[in-house]
Amino acid sequence: MLLKTQFQKTVGLYLCLVLLLFLICASIVYGYTDTSWKVALEAFTDFNGSKEHLILQSVRLPRSLIAACIGASLAISGVLMQTLTKNPLASPEIFGINAGAGLAVVISVTIFSAGSTQAYTWVSFLGAAIAAIGVYIVGSFGREGLTPLKLTLAGSVVAVLFSSITQGFLVISETTLDQVLFWLAGSVQGRKLDTLTAVLPYLAVGWVISLLLASKLNLLSMGDDVAKGLGLKVGFIKLTAASCVILLAGGAVAIAGPVGFIGIVIPHITRAIIGIDHRWIIPYSAMLGGILLLAADILARYVIMPQEVPVGVMTAIIGTPFFIHIARKGFNAN
Known part of the structure; x- marks a missing residue:
């Protein structure tokens, strides 16, 4: 643990901000269209209607804000899931929640011809909830009940199942394939500001409730019996935290598609920096999640320029080594 005192943690949080x-700002400035910091500043202080100013205002600003919000949401949802399940591998993508939300969107496009962000949002929430319930039910089978290993296996099964069904819908519908293929890889490219404003209220509710739950999550992490002995309403807290996961993960998928690995990597990095106090873990994770997704999105613009790599591919490249390390460490500990 690097930061021990409250002063150090506060300074660290401000540095993250x-x-x-x-x-x-860098996400607004850098990309295929050549601009500079001066041009970017002028786009917001002395707008002249030029191509560069239009791109900076209508394309890059929404993209950068969306990346920050999605990264924060996925990181917080990973913190909540790992605390609820006491599983170091818990995250929206590993437990199939992203896949469930993605499948719901594909079904809504294929069968109901949904095309609005608002529609994507509601079906994403529904798909995320169905996936979460499915993982819980499958993981509960057996004599020992829920265990970290069984939850991980159940999440993997549900994720593969939903991903396979999604691919089936894409195979039988070329229209759906053209509409959602890039989105399914996880991308913030081409997203508009109204896309964010449609989902932001749900994300904000998830952020606020997660912060309010922070001290209770500290008790919950000690074990259900200890938490109950200290007067905590364990069932209510778990249900509330699970609802936040659905809001955050479902909202993130509605905007950017199933972006992976942020929910599993960031909570571990955060704990290595500031310890196990959720009053610090949640805000730090939000900042670091936004930082990681923004950095990945900026890199994605340059890998095969003039084309772009979906940001979900970049986070997978960054996150896979962390996942392997966490998986070996976690299961060796068990």
């Missing part, structure tokens, strides 16, 4: 704001 500064880095997050810097990357938001």
Whole structure:
């Protein structure tokens, strides 16, 4: 643990905020269309209607804000899931929640011809909830009940099942394939500001409730019996935290598709920096999640320029080594 005192943690959080704001600005400046920091500043202080100013205002600003919000939401949902399940591998993508939300969107496009962000949002929430319930039911089978290993296996099964069904829908519908293929890889490219504003209220509710639950999550992490002995309403807290996961993960998928690995990597990095106090873990994870997704999105613009790599591919490249390390460490500990 690097930061031990409250002063150190506070300073560290402010530094994370500064880095997050810097990357938001860098995301606005850098890309295929050549611009500079001066041009970016003028686009918001002395708009002249030029191509560069239009791109900066209508394309890059929404993209950078969306990346920050999605990264924060996925990171917080990973923290909540790992605390609820006491499983170091828990995250929206590993437990099939992203896949469930993605399948729901594909079904809504294929069968009901849904095309609005609002429609995507509601079906994403529904798909995320169905996936979460499915993982819980499958993981509960057997004599020992829920265990970290069984939850991971159940999540993997549900994720593969939903992903296979999604591929089936894409095979039989070329229209759906053209509409959602890039989205399914996880991308913030081409997203508009109204896409964010449609989902932001749900994400904000998830952020606020997660912060309010922080001290109770500290008790819950000690074990259900200890938490009950200290007067905590364990069932209610778990249900509330699970609802936040559905809001955050479902909302993130509605905007950017199933972006992976942020929910599993960031909580572990955060704990290595500031310890196990959720009052610090949640805000730090939000900042670091936004930082990681913004950095990945900026890199994705340059890998095969003038084309772009979906940001979900970049987070997978970054996150896979962490996942392997966490998986070996976690299961060796068990």
